[in-house]
Amino acid sequence: MKLSKKQVTAFQNSLLDWYDQHKKPLPWRKTTEPYQIWISEIMSQQTQVETVIPYFERFMAKYPTLRDLATADDAELLKLWEGLGYYSRARNLKLAAQEIVTNFDGIFPEHLSDIQSLKGIGPYTAAAIASIAYGQPEPAIDGNLMRVTSRVFEMTDDISQAKSRKAFDEVLRKLISSERPGDFNQALMDLGSTVCKPKIALCAACPLAEFCQSRAKGTQLNFPIKTKKIKQKDLYFTAFALQNAAGEYYLEKRPESGLLANMWTFPLTKLSGEDFEKIVTDGAVSNNGLLPELPESISKLTYVGNFTHIFSHQKWHIVLVKAQPEEHFQLTENHLSEEKMWLTDLSAIPLAGPQVKMFEMLTKEK
């Protein structure tokens, strides 16, 4: 990122002019009193500002000063917080108020490190208070600022990694207005929530459009980069290997959309995690309610083995079971269709990853 002093000033002016025209009228924007800024920031975490407004006003009426909060009745405090959620925030508020009374003589601390030492205040909230209440040029880096900044400068730092904060801090430190750091931060927050939104970028209304590198290329929605993988969901299945007298396996075709669309698979039934554990530890399969729809009635189920298969967002835990048909089992024409078939050579068809593993398991068994 290389911007001349002139460009930095132009950037600040555009942003702050926009803020002066469009800023949300919020009660805590009428003050720079650190106590009020603090409460508003904590309340605004994970909560929409419109929801926060009445809570903030009730809070200030009940606890006008930090010392009132430090001696607040726990039950009354939680009652006031009722509906805001994340109740540890309220408990931390009181703890921090007590810390301030004890360690800072009841005066809200001014140094960034002191602010951040308080219970419930992390890097973001500390910087927000320092900039808004005390006019310190500290970028308050939250998701909005990272999104806006990454788009303006096409920053490829992965915002799901904690260490990427540093990159954003460096860029924003060069840009932040030393005259109006608090407004600078709040302008970017408002911009992020109303214009430069996660799934849509309203660039026509954006005061930073002329500075925005991703906009110039039309790549706005590629930013921010976020690789954090979605937590894999654990799913449990029983897979049934049913073989006929000719040695052919019974296969079903998966739905034409979704995961492994149109691939062939042994019939699968869902299993609970507990049942899965039970089967794996016992090495025994019970017949109860586990059977899928099969073309023949089954006389016996034998546990073959279990394995896991990892997809991008799912982790399949599979118990492979051999299903033995009734004695007089016979193959008939109506067993065949577009969605079902019998086959010996499974390598001849598109076979999904888990099925390959199952087939190998069955082959090795012999």
Place this chain on the structure above:
DNA sequence: AAAGCGGGGCA
């Protein structure tokens, strides 16, 4: 109904 989410705490 289920998934996504942002900041702080904590290991």
Place this chain on the structure above:
DNA sequence: TGCCCAGCTTT
């Protein structure tokens, strides 16, 4: 540094 949390919003 990375996981987890709690509960609202979005899909």
